[in-house]
Amino acid sequence: MNNSLLNRFTPKEPKFFDFLKQVSDIYVSVSTLLLSSLEADSVEKRREYFHQVKAQERAADKVGRSIFDALESSFITPLDREDIHDLAESLDDVIDLVNSCAKHLHIYNPKHLGNVAMELGRVVVEDARCVSQAMDALTVMRKNADALKTCIERLHTLENQADDIYESGLIRLFDEETDAVELIKTKEILSELEKTTDASERIGKVLKTIVVKYA
Numbered sequence: 001m002n003n004s005l006l007n008r009f010t011p012k013e014p015k016f017f018d019f020l021k022q023v024s025d026i027y028v029s030v031s032t033l034l035l036s037s038l039e040a041d042s043v044e045k046r047r048e049y050f051h052q053v054k055a056q057e058r059a060a061d062k063v064g065r066s067i068f069d070a071l072e073s074s075f076i077t078p079l080d081r082e083d084i085h086d087l088a089e090s091l092d093d094v095i096d097l098v099n100s101c102a103k104h105l106h107i108y109n110p111k112h113l114g115n116v117a118m119e120l121g122r123v124v125v126e127d128a129r130c131v132s133q134a135m136d137a138l139t140v141m142r143k144n145a146d147a148l149k150t151c152i153e154r155l156h157t158l159e160n161q162a163d164d165i166y167e168s169g170l171i172r173l174f175d176e177e178t179d180a181v182e183l184i185k186t187k188e189i190l191s192e193l194e195k196t197t198d199a200s201e202r203i204g205k206v207l208k209t210i211v212v213k214y215a
Contacts, residue, residue: 016077016084017139019067023091024132026060030098031128035121037102043109050099050106057099064092079210086206091131094199098124101192108185116169117186120193123162127200130154134207145215148207155204162197166190 030053037049067088071081078084101124134151141148169190177183 016067016070016079017135019063019070020084020087020091020138021132021135022063023060023067023088023095024128024135026056026063027091027095027098027128028125028132030056030060030095030102031121031125034098034102034105035118035125037105038113038117038121040105043106046102046106046109050102053099053102057095060092060095064088079214083206083210083213087203087210090199090203090206094127094131094196094203097192097196097199101189101196104189104192108189110185110189111182113186113189114169114173116165116172117189117193119165120162120169120190120197123158123165124193124196124200127155127158127197130158131200131203134203138207138210141211141215145211148211148215152204152208152211155201159197159201162194166194
């Protein structure tokens with residue numbers, strides 16, 4: 001009875017890890033939609049994928065607001081408030097960039113993107129899956145940090161891989177594309193995709209700071 005009464009008046013800690021996992025799962029979903037948009041062959045399909053990405057980006061924003069509201073009102077947090085804030089903000093940034101990629105594809109509707117864009121799109125999907133795994137590993141970090149460290153290293157490797165794909169892709173684009181308008185369209189889309197992989201690595205850097213503090 002006393003324990004029940006105590007529990008009633010003890011401040012409940014918001015489920016920050018659950019919130020972060022929800023956002024990371026949205027990242028997986030929108031990155032998969034982005035890859036489908038890269039594979040699409042019509043403006044109608046790309047418009048539909050963009051609308052789906054936009055809807056999920058708004059859902060992620062809603063969860064993000066819940067995180068920030070909880071940070072303001074919570075007496076106890078499982079990590080430093082600054083670390084939770086930085087992690088939530090970096091997740092929001094990467095989903096915003098996926099949305100930007102999908103929007104560029106819809107608006108520009110390039111005639112032929114080639115393999116480079118697809119390769120970068122696959123890196124984005126792999127980044128998203130790695131981030132989702134990292135959110136799972138974060139919950140048990142104090143007991144076993146190895147899984148989280150593996151995810152952080154993987155995000156760094158993927159970013160380096162994306163840089164190589166992007167640089168070689170630009171060289172090929174300027175060598176082979178003769179239509180100036182198509183060149184500009186493709187270059188902008190490749191740039192947005194590369195920025196998205198950079199943003200994923202920034203999540204890894206936030207996680208690395210957390211590991212140093214708590215693991």
